[in-house]
Amino acid sequence: LQPYQSPERIAALNAKNITSFAMELIPRISRAQSMDVLSSQAAIAGYKAAIMGADLAPRFFPMLTTAAGTIRPSKVIIIGVGVAGLQAIATARRLGAVVEAYDVRSATKEQVQSLGAKFIELGITAEGTGGYARELTAEEKQQQQEALAKHIATADVLITTAAVPGRPSPKIIPESTVDGMKSGAVIIDLAAEGGGNCTLTQPGKTIVHNGVTIHAPLNVPSQVPVHASEMYAKNLLNFLTPMLKDGAYAPDFSDEVIAGALLTHEGKIMNAAIRQQVEGA
Structure with a gap:
């Protein structure tokens, strides 16, 4: 989503009450290495x-x-x-x-x-x-x-x-x-x-x-489009898989990785730095 470069896009997602994740914001911790875009x-x-x-x-x-x-x-x-x-x-x-x-x-x-x-x-x-x-x-x-x-x-x-x-x-x-x-x-x-x-x-x-x-x-x-796409797809799969419980979408928003990547949710910009950039507060 390139949140730092596209504040207008983030504002639009937030205005439409869309839950969005920015893969760039995934915490750089050992557990999230396979998701690290x-x-x-x-x-x-x-x-x-x-x-x-x-x-x-x-x-x-x-x-x-x-x-x-x-x-x-x-x-x-x-x-x-x-x-x-x-x-x-x-x-x-x-x-x-x-x-x-x-x-x-x-x-x-x-x-x-x-x-x-x-x-x-x-x-x-x-x-x-x-x-x-x-x-x-x-x-x-x-x-x-x-x-x-x-x-x-x-x-x-x-x-x-x-x-x-x-x-x-x-x-x-x-x-x-x-x-x-x-x-x-x-x-x-x-x-x-x-x-x-x-x-x-x-x-x-x-x-x-x-x-x-x-x-x-x-x-x-x-x-290098073929391998870039393959690697990005694998990152996405590894990020989304823990959110699926018995085939249903059920993210745990208290999870460090999910919370770190969460950008907009329920009409709020969740990342403090991005929120300040978009809203100036």
């Missing part, structure tokens, strides 16, 4: 991001030994190690690239290393709740940008995935960092739906700035 679709986006990077890059990803000499592997740097970032790491590694990754959540270091990538340590951590990082202070953002710029300057492909539903994507890559990248480098901004992680990003467009290609795709899972 954000994770299933993010996995597709991460996979496609690596493929897009390989397609747009003017270089091979793997090391090749040929009669014309040895070709060094490309370096791929991934910013944001959530589901999309992890899948991007795994896919870029399968394609033969040398991969480095960064996340403000230090707990992701082990996950990065388990996939054969190097974790970039900047000394800045921002552990948050619900699987997301907390917002950095202005000073921390400045430190992060300056430290990351040195690493990004060496990248052939940069994939950014830092996004939080309902909020603008954090600006991690300023124009000065892009200016420091090598000619022919590629940025795949998976956070384009929220405005992008790069200040130069134009959502839905591909531009070239000082020899650096900045690709900002929208609705990436739609590029």
Whole structure:
């Protein structure tokens, strides 16, 4: 339902006294993993991001030994190690690239290393709740940008995935960092739906700035429609099945998962954040 992007739709559902659920609002807890739409679709986006990077890059990803000499592997740097970032790491590694990754959540270091990538340590951590990082202070953002710029300057492909539903994507890559990248480098901004992680990003467009290609795709899972639909359907089935008792629709609105996803019910907008956005109160 995209509640954060479509307040008019939510208001209309509420006005017609419709009970609605937003799959995006399902709590990110162990019991709800099989229902987690954000994770299933993010996995597709991460996979496609690596493929897009390989397609747009003017270089091979793997090391090749040929009669014309040895070709060094490309370096791929991934910013944001959530589901999309992890899948991007795994896919870029399968394609033969040398991969480095960064996340403000230090707990992701082990996950990065388990996939054969190097974790970039900047000394800045921002552990948050619900699987997301907390917002950095202005000073921390400045430190992060300056430290990351040195690493990004060496990248052939940069994939950014830092996004939080309902909020603008954090600006991690300023124009000065892009200016420091090598000619022919590629940025795949998976956070384009929220405005992008790069200040130069134009959502839905591909531009070239000082020899650096900045690709900002929208609705990436739609590029893998068969498996995206299969995974989404399975998420829906796993979400709806507990609500069916002896073939009848009987949801337990006190259940943590059902209550968390409940958007409108009996003429009320149940999610506090969405209610404030729609009603301003």
